[in-house]
Structures are given as C-alpha cells and as structure tokens.
Amino acid sequence: MYYELYIDVFFxxxxxxxxxxxxxxxxxxxxxxxxxxxxxxxxxxxxxTCLVIILPVPYTFVKFVLFHGMVNVLMIRAGLLVKWGSDMLKAWILLYISGFLTGGVFQFLGQYMRIGSLFFVLAVASYYVVSGIWSLISYLSRQNQYRCQADLYMNGRKCQVQALIDTGNSLRDELTGKPVCILDQDVARELLAGSEAVKLRYIPYHSIGKKDGVMPLVTLDKMCIRNDKKQWIAEPMAAICENEMTADKYKMIINPEILVGGIDDDNKSSSTASI
Structure with a gap:
C-alpha cells in the first residue's frame, strides 16, 4: 500500500x-x-521531521528514536534554549503533555469542523484551550501552597486550625514592628479560657469596607505551621478578628513575613529552649 505525501503541506x-x-x-x-x-x-x-520521513531508514524503531529523541530534543534546545540535563528532561516531558492535551482538544473540536482549511483555526483554538487548562492547574497549585495547618500553644493549651498564608496581610505591631497574624474569635476564646491574667492591648487596622478599626492583640507562646514542612514560631503575635472567620473554614490568616523568622522542624532540636 502506498500513500501520497505532499511534503510542503506536511512541513x-x-x-x-x-x-x-x-x-x-x-x-x-x-x-x-x-x-x-x-x-x-x-x-x-x-x-x-521531513528529513527523517524522506530518509530510507529500514527499521521503524530507528525512526521512532529519531523522531522522539533527536528531533524533539534539538527542537526544544533551539526554540527555548533549555539547558541540557534535568531541565531538558522536564521540557521534553512537558512537550509531550502539551501534545497529548492539544491533540485531544484538536480531535474534540475537529468533529464540529469538517473543512480542511480550518486546520489553523483548530490549532490556535486548541492552544488557547490547553493554555487555559494549564493556567487553571497553576492557580489551583498556588492556592494549595498557601493553605496550611497551624498548631497554636497558649498557657498549656493547644489548638489545631486550618490557616491561610495571605500575602495581602501586611499587618504589623506598631510598638515591636513584628508581623501580626489574624485569629478567629472562637479559637481565641478556647486558647484564653481559664487564663486569669492575659496581656491584651489593641492594634489599629484598615481593610476593604472599613477604613479604621481596632483588634485585640495577644502574644501566643508558640506556633507550628505545617505545609510541606514544619516551621516553629516563637511568641507569634495574633490579632483577634472582630467578626467570625467563616470563608473556606479558615480560622487563622498568617502574615507571610512571620515565616522568615521561623525554625524548621529539622533544626528544632537545637533551638527547643528558645521556644
């Protein structure tokens, strides 16, 4: 069986x-x-690719290696200037993931467009769909990075809460200059329950919908933040939210700057005394 190949169209x-x-x-x-x-x-x-097609290579396996090895690697190197090694392997894998996604979208859209001249329209549409899928995956991945679990310690009590590392929280204590997290009212009551003397003062703040406000400020004994690793924070400052925090079941909004002074769990043994 013979096939007629128009090399210019194929190219x-x-x-x-x-x-x-x-x-x-x-x-x-x-x-x-x-x-x-x-x-x-x-x-x-x-x-x-056209060269490999034209060359009289007797073994299909050899052409397979040339297509998926040499051709694609050289194309990535020339088009993206990716370094050899792990970066090249990552780019090569992503190329095939993109190919599978684009091919699937292309085939799906192709059933509604039977005209051959619309190939380029389908190709561009497939790219934008795949690009949107990747943007969504990246967004969800970033959201997961900002979610964590926090163990709060105060006067012998411990509370475990779901927390959000919020880059929009830049609240700082005016007296000490320390970054301040925001804590849910119910969690604060649980931590402070039975405490006879708790040092409380108020911290001013402003947010969307409220230009000026104040929140009670408390200093916890310590806090452990758990995401991909554990970080211990000694004497973190937390402002008690005026309203109940119900969005996405978060009970604490963490100021990301507080993580700069945190101690990794691997190094905690040498710094336990300070915590």
Whole structure:
C-alpha cells in the first residue's frame, strides 16, 4: 500500500503544531524565549521531521528514536534554549503533555469542523484551550501552597486550625514592628479560657469596607505551621478578628513575613529552649 505525501503541506502542518507546542512549553516553564527563537525551533523541528520521513531508514524503531529523541530534543534546545540535563528532561516531558492535551482538544473540536482549511483555526483554538487548562492547574497549585495547618500553644493549651498564608496581610505591631497574624474569635476564646491574667492591648487596622478599626492583640507562646514542612514560631503575635472567620473554614490568616523568622522542624532540636 502506498500513500501520497505532499511534503510542503506536511512541513507547514508540522511547523504550525511544533510552534504551538513550543509556545505552550515556554508558558509552563516560564522561559524568556521570544517568538522569533521559537519559530526557529519549530522550523528546525519540522525540517528534521521531513528529513527523517524522506530518509530510507529500514527499521521503524530507528525512526521512532529519531523522531522522539533527536528531533524533539534539538527542537526544544533551539526554540527555548533549555539547558541540557534535568531541565531538558522536564521540557521534553512537558512537550509531550502539551501534545497529548492539544491533540485531544484538536480531535474534540475537529468533529464540529469538517473543512480542511480550518486546520489553523483548530490549532490556535486548541492552544488557547490547553493554555487555559494549564493556567487553571497553576492557580489551583498556588492556592494549595498557601493553605496550611497551624498548631497554636497558649498557657498549656493547644489548638489545631486550618490557616491561610495571605500575602495581602501586611499587618504589623506598631510598638515591636513584628508581623501580626489574624485569629478567629472562637479559637481565641478556647486558647484564653481559664487564663486569669492575659496581656491584651489593641492594634489599629484598615481593610476593604472599613477604613479604621481596632483588634485585640495577644502574644501566643508558640506556633507550628505545617505545609510541606514544619516551621516553629516563637511568641507569634495574633490579632483577634472582630467578626467570625467563616470563608473556606479558615480560622487563622498568617502574615507571610512571620515565616522568615521561623525554625524548621529539622533544626528544632537545637533551638527547643528558645521556644
């Protein structure tokens, strides 16, 4: 059985898809490569693919290695200037993930567009769909990084709460200059229950919807923040929220600057006395 292959059409189609995949990988890796460099990489990838097709290679396995090894690696290197080693392996894997996603979207949209001339429209539409999927995955990943569990210690009591590391929380104590976290009322009552003498003072703040306000400020004995690792904070300051914190079941909003002075759990044994 013989197939008639129009090499110019084959080259153009491959160039288009290679360009789209390289742009997608660039977004995933956040590479600084410009479109001219990416076009050069796609041009090289398409030219090498045509060359491998034309060459009379007797074994299918050899062509498979040339396609998925040499051609794609050289295309990534030329188009994105990715370094050899682990960076190249990561880019190579992302190229195939992008290819699978783009191919799936392309096939799905293709059933509604039977006209061959709409190939480039489908290709561009597939890229934007895949780009949107990746942006959503990245957003969800960032959200998970900001979620953590916090163990709070005060006067022999311990409370375990779900917390949010909020980059928008820049609250600081005017007297000490320390970063201040925000704590739910119910959790504060539980920690302070039975305490005869608790040093409380008030800290001014402003937020959306409220220009001026004050919150009670308390200094905890210590706090352990758990996400991908454990960090211990000695004598963290927490302002007690005026209203109940119900959004997403968070009971504490952590000022990210407080993590700068934290002690990793691996080093805690040498600093236990200070905590």
């Amino acid at each position: 153009t189609v491959n160039f288009t898809m290679d360009y789209i995949l390289l742009v997608a990988v660039r977004k995933m890796l956040k590479c600084p490569a410009r479109h001219g460099r990416i076009a050069l990489g796609a041009l090289l990838g398409s030219a090498l």
